[in-house]
Amino acid sequence: MLTSPRGSIQVNRVWKRFRADQTAPTLAAEASRLRDRLAGRPDDNHWRWVLRDISCSIAPGEAVGLVGTNGSGKSTLLRLLSRVMYPYAGDIRMNGRVGALIEIDAGFHPELTGRENIYLYGSLAGLSDRETRARFDSIVEFAGLESAIDRQVKYYSTGMRMRLGFTVAVSTEPEVLLVDEVLAVGDSSFQARCMARITSAIKDGTTVVLVSHDLLSVQAVCSRVLWIDDGVVKADGPTDRSLTAYRNAVELQAKDDAEVGPVEFVGGSVERPGGGSPTTQGAAQFHLELKARSQVNARVYLGVSQGTAIPIFTMRHELNMAPGVVRLEGRIERIPLARGEYHVWMDVLQDDGTLLMDWQPVMQFNVEGPSLHGAPTGVVRLAPIHVDSDWEV
Amino acid sequence: MAEMGQLAEAPRAQTPATVPLSPEPLTRYRHRVRFRESMPELWRARTLVGRLAVRQLKSRYRRAILGFGWAIVTPVALTLTFTFILSRVIKVPTAGVPYPIFFYVGLLAWTFFANAIGTGSGSLLENMGLLKRAYVTREVFPLATIVVAVVDFATAAAVLLVMLPLFHFMPRITAFWVPLYLFVQVAFTTGVVLFTATAVVYVRDVRHIIPLGIQVGIFATPVVYGLSQVPERFRLLMVAVNPLAEVIDGYRRSLLYGQGPDWTYFSVSLATAVVVLVAGYWAFKRMEDGVADIS
Numbered sequence: 001m002l003t004s005p006r007g008s009i010q011v012n013r014v015w016k017r018f019r020a021d022q023t024a025p026t027l028a029a030e031a032s033r034l035r036d037r038l039a040g041r042p043d044d045n046h047w048r049w050v051l052r053d054i055s056c057s058i059a060p061g062e063a064v065g066l067v068g069t070n071g072s073g074k075s076t077l078l079r080l081l082s083r084v085m086y087p088y089a090g091d092i093r094m095n096g097r098v099g100a101l102i103e104i105d106a107g108f109h110p111e112l113t114g115r116e117n118i119y120l121y122g123s124l125a126g127l128s129d130r131e132t133r134a135r136f137d138s139i140v141e142f143a144g145l146e147s148a149i150d151r152q153v154k155y156y157s158t159g160m161r162m163r164l165g166f167t168v169a170v171s172t173e174p175e176v177l178l179v180d181e182v183l184a185v186g187d188s189s190f191q192a193r194c195m196a197r198i199t200s201a202i203k204d205g206t207t208v209v210l211v212s213h214d215l216l217s218v219q220a221v222c223s224r225v226l227w228i229d230d231g232v233v234k235a236d237g238p239t240d241r242s243l244t245a246y247r248n249a250v251e252l253q254a255k256d257d258a259e260v261g262p263v264e265f266v267g268g269s270v271e272r273p274g275g276g277s278p279t280t281q282g283a284a285q286f287h288l289e290l291k292a293r294s295q296v297n298a299r300v301y302l303g304v305s306q307g308t309a310i311p312i313f314t315m316r317h318e319l320n321m322a323p324g325v326v327r328l329e330g331r332i333e334r335i336p337l338a339r340g341e342y343h344v345w346m347d348v349l350q351d352d353g354t355l356l357m358d359w360q361p362v363m364q365f366n367v368e369g370p371s372l373h374g375a376p377t378g379v380v381r382l383a384p385i386h387v388d389s390d391w392e393v
Numbered sequence: 394m395a396e397m398g399q400l401a402e403a404p405r406a407q408t409p410a411t412v413p414l415s416p417e418p419l420t421r422y423r424h425r426v427r428f429r430e431s432m433p434e435l436w437r438a439r440t441l442v443g444r445l446a447v448r449q450l451k452s453r454y455r456r457a458i459l460g461f462g463w464a465i466v467t468p469v470a471l472t473l474t475f476t477f478i479l480s481r482v483i484k485v486p487t488a489g490v491p492y493p494i495f496f497y498v499g500l501l502a503w504t505f506f507a508n509a510i511g512t513g514s515g516s517l518l519e520n521m522g523l524l525k526r527a528y529v530t531r532e533v534f535p536l537a538t539i540v541v542a543v544v545d546f547a548t549a550a551a552v553l554l555v556m557l558p559l560f561h562f563m564p565r566i567t568a569f570w571v572p573l574y575l576f577v578q579v580a581f582t583t584g585v586v587l588f589t590a591t592a593v594v595y596v597r598d599v600r601h602i603i604p605l606g607i608q609v610g611i612f613a614t615p616v617v618y619g620l621s622q623v624p625e626r627f628r629l630l631m632v633a634v635n636p637l638a639e640v641i642d643g644y645r646r647s648l649l650y651g652q653g654p655d656w657t658y659f660s661v662s663l664a665t666a667v668v669v670l671v672a673g674y675w676a677f678k679r680m681e682d683g684v685a686d687i688s
Binding site for chain 1: 412413415416417420421422424437438440441443444445448451452523524525526527528529682683685686687
């Protein structure tokens with residue numbers, strides 16, 4: 001049999017389930033489960049599937065992001081990859097040394113000092129004491145814990161624990177680096193250093209799997225994204241494509257969740273004057289039709305986003321609405337967005353601040369024009385804004 | 394497995410829309426016990442076992458003023474109590490050996506066992522935070538508690554160095570047989586600890602049974618009395634079920650009475666200990682796959 005190259009990950013039709021009822025098993029519940037099993041009935045209702053039929057193959061040196069809503073199973077998948085948990089069915093093949101950072105700290109012991117924990121974690125990762133000693137100073141320096149290293153870890157702040165955890169996990173020079181939702185903690189200067197460290201690890205050929213809700217960091221680091229929803233792979237492909245699909249789904253969900261208020265969105269469009277999709281740095285015309293139930297002094301807020309509730313920029317217009325349908329026209333002379341798919345979110349407030357319509361997605365449009373120049377890997381770009389620039393030597 | 398038979402024809406497609414309801418039975422993951430792989434893995438983790446043991450010792454005594462002294466205080470206090478009671482109420486024939494010494498030697502082995510079970514059975518639960526976050530071959534946690542118990546055992550055994558001169562008693566030359574019994578003691582205890590450590594994770598009730606078992610066990614083992622007081626026809630059975638009976642008797646024979654091992658009893662106890670060790674390890678490896686699923 002061919003052995004897969006070091007740093008590669010093969011996930012083949014993996015299933016994972018947990019007890020549906022996580023509370024302590026009582027005698028009665030256990031008895032009913034046993035009865036079902038002895039009777040040959042499936043004991044399915046005692047279990048809850050967390051991952052269903054997951055397959056993917058990750059090549060050495062690839063940087064893959066795992067996205068999905070809370071409870072979608074992405075952290076469980078990461079746990080399976082790190083061999084902390086085992087699948088119910090299917091198999092996972094992985095080659096090479098794994099460095100995993102799951103849930104902030106790498107599993108430090110609160111009673112021990114930072115120094116003792118570094119050695120403990122080192123031996124946990126399979127390093128000899130000599131190897132750990134060789135890395136010790138650079139770990140302490142990178143984590144910025146020079147003054148706290150002989151203090152018990154239980155007196156560390158969350159940020160300090162996370163810094164130590166990340167640094168120790170990276171410094172074992174893993175061939176596969178698994179990182180779960182950690183970039184959210186820690187100050188921004190450490191976040192930047194984390195990103196730089198992950199980027200340089202990718203350059204050195206480390207395989208990286210990154211779980212994060214921060215889509216912008218995922219975009220900055222990963223070349224490929226797996227979107228997992230309710231335990232199933234919904235999209236697996238280039239970062240842009242998967243993230244667009246994920247963002248659209250988030251938007252749809254938000255639309256479903258929005259309640260009907262005193263002001264309703266009836267219809268609308270975003271077009272280039274004369275029709276067609278707007279172009280980068282060209283004009284864009286917004287048409288909106290709103291329906292009000294009563295006479296109100298309203299403030300309409302519009303936000304343009306990539307699908308999520310966080311807009312790239314917002315606009316505001318005040319108007320007096322009579323009962324019935326109102327038409328609104330707006331115009332942007334030069335729209336600075338790069339090529340791509342965008343969404344318009346909107347809410348309406350009364351002048352005293354009462355909410356008349358929830359913040360919700362209402363329209364979608366495409367922008368044509370040049371694609372965005374790629375930012376360097378590891379650099380988080382907040383918004384896909386296109387700005388013309390001229391350079392001379 | 395039978396309940397999934399009818400689902401074998403579930404669609405094979407990988408697209409999200411057609412994910413089958415449950416996995417095909419043939420793809421079920423089996424957690425196999427492979428000694429040839431797990432043994433080298435355990436050997437590579439030996440520094441980790443040491444570090445975990447050190448960690449446990451450090452954090453146990455960090456806030457205690459008496460520190461390691463507690464490993465001595467407990468058995469000594471027990472010895473004083475039992476000597477007082479047993480020297481007045483029931484006379485235990487010791488063939489000329491001062492009773493405190495006779496008792497203390499037995500208590501050492503028993504305390505080792507009780508300590509190891511007490512802390513070892515909870516070792517996986519206690520380290521859940523660690524083993525849910527980082528992969529490591531899981532037997533390191535119970536094994537670290539065995540190392541700690543050995544350290545405590547050695548500390549408590551050092552008391553004999555004071556006790557023996559105090560009673561003007563010289564240990565016999567046959568003391569060189571002690572390591573043999575020590576091996577049985579550690580092997581048997583390790584096997585039991587490996588088994589209970591996983592059992593506790595799955596069935597928490599075990600945690601409440603263990604202290605009870607330890608309390609009853611001290612009387613089911615010749616600690617306060619000698620093996621020779623057990624009716625002869627039960628002796629072999631006792632040794633076969635509870636190798637600690639032979640261990641304690643062996644310590645007394647070699648240290649206090651100048652006798653070599655009784656090879657029949659010894660081999661029976663050795664056999665039990667080895668079977669328990671291998672079975673305990675196998676059960677541990679077999680059950681470890683679901684440990685992190687249960688919090």
